[in-house]
Amino acid sequence: MSDLIPTINESDRILVSGRDLHEFLEIGTQYTKWFDRMKDYAFVENTDFVEVSQKKLTSHGREHVMINHHLTIDMAKEISMLQRNERGKQARQHFLEIERKWNSPEMVMKRAMDYLNERVEKLQTENLVLVQQNNELQPKASYYDMVLQNKSLLSVSKIAKDYGMSAIKLNKKLHELGVQYKQGDIWLLYAKYQDKGYTQTTTHVIDADKSRVQTKWTQKGRLFIYSLLREQGILPLIEREEMKEGRECQTI
Template sequence: MGKLVFLHNNQPVTDSLTVAEVFEKRHDIVLRDIENQITKLQEAGEQEFSLHNFEESTYTNERGREYRKYNLTEDAFTLVSMAYTTPEAMKFKVRFIKEFKRMREQIELANQPSYMVADPIERAKRWIEEEQERQKLQTDNLVLTQQVNELQPKASYYDLILQNKSLLSITKIAKDYGMSGMALNKKLHELGVQYKQGDIWLLYAKYQDKGYTQTTTHVIDADKARVSTKWTQKGRLFIYALLKNEGILPIIEHDQEGEAS
């Protein structure tokens, strides 16, 4: 037998399969009991309660076939199990109630702020989790700010002649100068163009609305995403002018200077 109560959408629930197994009933009988309660709730005008506490779902048996089941909150379980009144059934109900209580306490503890945790080691672990979440939120907000500003570049005639939509990575631009992407990022930071937030380079606010970059988020899986910043042709020209002012020219202009001399 699995757990009597488990987390689903951060809420403690049990399901009709577990109820059937614990109370030693056929699953179709438990499904009938659940749907009788849902019908009574609907007749009483309690559709909202029904929707919030009874969730129809599915499971796959050992033969790979899919069947119906219900996930039940503590309130839903209480309604369904009211009809189970034998002494043995009462023992099972007490076990479920205790497990729901334990699961609620576990969730409350997990959501407790670090300063309220008594154990110093657990308090330190919680603080680290909170700090990681805070830093992630800060990074997400800064990325969002840059993305919003990138969508609002100031229009000018100069912009009209730069309608080339191709985007370039910093590594590709760096190759024009015989540099690595890491070196060019560092140089742009030294020149006050960008700063590093976590693993991401972001433009300082005064450059975000110039149309120099486009920042996108690529979803890797349900828990991971990667932010990618590409430079526009206008941004490429901005870097060119900026570096030229520092005496740094692209390789092709090195060759031109050599020919001229």
């Protein structure tokens, strides 16, 4: 019988196709006329049943719109009782068995778990959207922020790369601005900057007789160069790109 009267299981109720029930009960009257008569038994549309339109192909291959109804299982049981015949009794017993299984503790728990899983999935999706929107609203990390997150010593060539220039050009610029002077093969800071913690001098031993002295910049020194060059209108590449993007957004 379950194959002859299939049910539609929604999250909170069971529905029955009016046409499937009409066919099982072996009603001789045309479906729409029969159903109009059943509605006279005080069944309320959108409470006890909903009207649905279904497209169906005729034997000639033409598309035909067929009216059907989805009934609550309580309405399906009452209609079955109204028939006062064996088929009606079988249908009612069938619906009672479906209700019994639907209301079993196992099925109630399953529906509760399904609902919770759907809610969790929905909340996770909403959270991902919020995170994405928040990330889009967050400004990109500035050069200053990037420097603060770094604690290592840097060669002048690495700092120069931030500005898209060579180490030779940056050293020359710092010399022109009165920051450093060259002694032999190394650059040294002028006295006014020597005790600021901008640089550290390291010695690289080559062999027993040879060594090489290198001057590296601290992150504090890197920020000093940043402020100094900014006053000259020289910005690191990362900030130039941000300014370019900002101008492009304004013109859109």
